[in-house]
Every structure is written in structure tokens, then in C-alpha cells.
Amino acid sequence: MTNETQVLVALILWLFLFGWIGMRRGYTAELWLLLITVISWILLQEQGDIFVRLANSAGRFIALVQAGGLTAEPEEAMRIVADAPRVITEDNRQGFLFLIWALIVLITFVLTCDTRLVKPKPKNKFLSFLIGAVNGLVFAALLLPVLNNLLETVTLPQDSAIEGLLIVIGRFWTLLADSLAGAWSWVLTWPAGAWLLLITALLLLIAWPLRGSAAGKK
Numbered sequence: 001m002t003n004e005t006q007v008l009v010a011l012i013l014w015l016f017l018f019g020w021i022g023m024r025r026g027y028t029a030e031l032w033l034l035l036i037t038v039i040s041w042i043l044l045q046e047q048g049d050i051f052v053r054l055a056n057s058a059g060r061f062i063a064l065v066q067a068g069g070l071t072a073e074p075e076e077a078m079r080i081v082a083d084a085p086r087v088i089t090e091d092n093r094q095g096f097l098f099l100i101w102a103l104i105v106l107i108t109f110v111l112t113c114d115t116r117l118v119k120p121k122p123k124n125k126f127l128s129f130l131i132g133a134v135n136g137l138v139f140a141a142l143l144l145p146v147l148n149n150l151l152e153t154v155t156l157p158q159d160s161a162i163e164g165l166l167i168v169i170g171r172f173w174t175l176l177a178d179s180l181a182g183a184w185s186w187v188l189t190w191p192a193g194a195w196l197l198l199i200t201a202l203l204l205l206i207a208w209p210l211r212g213s214a215a216g217k218k
Helices: 003-025 027-066 074-083 093-112 125-151 161-187 192-217
Strands: none
Touching (some): 003 027, 027 074, 027 093
């Protein structure tokens, strides 16, 4: 089997998987996911500087709060803000924007699974499968370059497929663990107010599905 044939088979399996997911979710939910995925990607690529400036402004505000600048003299507060390092730099800008896009896609996927928000339409399995497959094609085009950058740093053995699979899984696991550790270290630097906002948001996320379950029992 040639490399081109292997790629074709892998692509067919990928599209079939997304098509099956589309049949399970319905074409309305898949269409919303497709539109938001594409539009958010384009907007972040074209207008990503807006989010970068917002993140850096939030970083300066956190630095100001941590240094007690809210009760300091105006000149001292301005000095603290001016000396605060930028949270998002040119080195991590693309990663930051990609993370925002991934969160938007994830939230959209979860919300469109909720039949209270996206009303189920009369089933059209072919259309649902088709839009799901298109989503698969879009995700392949957007995610494969990122995954390829990761796999370029991995040396795979040529004589053992199982060993190569274990190496790739280990590389993904190491990357995930390092990312979570770095994120946790950053979160530990948050002031009490940021923790309060985070806990409030988590409570709201937990209460939302419970609210729907309680309403359904009435």
C-alpha cells in the first residue's frame, strides 16, 4: 500500500467518524459548529491583536492588584503598570490565539449538544452526515499543521509500529502534563479576587445543567 493510499484511507476514516458524530448530533448543531469554528478562526487570525491587548491589560491589572497598587499613589500605580511584563508576547501569541479558538470550539460543541439551546429538527441523516464530514475536513485542515509541528520533534522507529505508537502517546502525555503544570503554576499566582471569579464561574457551570434537570421533572 502506497503512502498516498494510506493517507486516503485515514482521511476517509476521519471523515466517516465526523459524519457519524454529525448523524448523532443533527445537522442544526453541526451547522452552528461549522459556522462558529470557521468564523472564529478567521476573526482571530485577522483581529487577534484585540485579544492580545486585552490579555496584556488584564495581566497589568493583576500585577497592580498583587503589588497593592490600588491603594498606592497614582505615580506609584502607573510605575507598577508600566513595569509589569507582558503576558502575551510574539513568542506565545499564536499559541494564545489557538487556545482561545479551541475554547470557543469546545464551548460551542457542548452548547450545541444541549437540546434546550439548539432545538432538534426533523432528522435528515444524509445532511447531518454531510455537514459532520465537512466539519471533519475543516478540523483536519486546521489541526494537522499543529499536530505535524509536534510530531516533527519525535523520532519514530521504522521496524516497530507498536513502539512508534507508544512513543507518540507518551509525547502527547508529556506535553499535556507539562502544559497543565505550567498552567497550575500560573494560576497559583492569581489574587483572591480572581479566585473568587473562577469559583463563581465553576458554580454557575455546575448549576446550569442541574437547573435544566429540575425543570424537566416539574
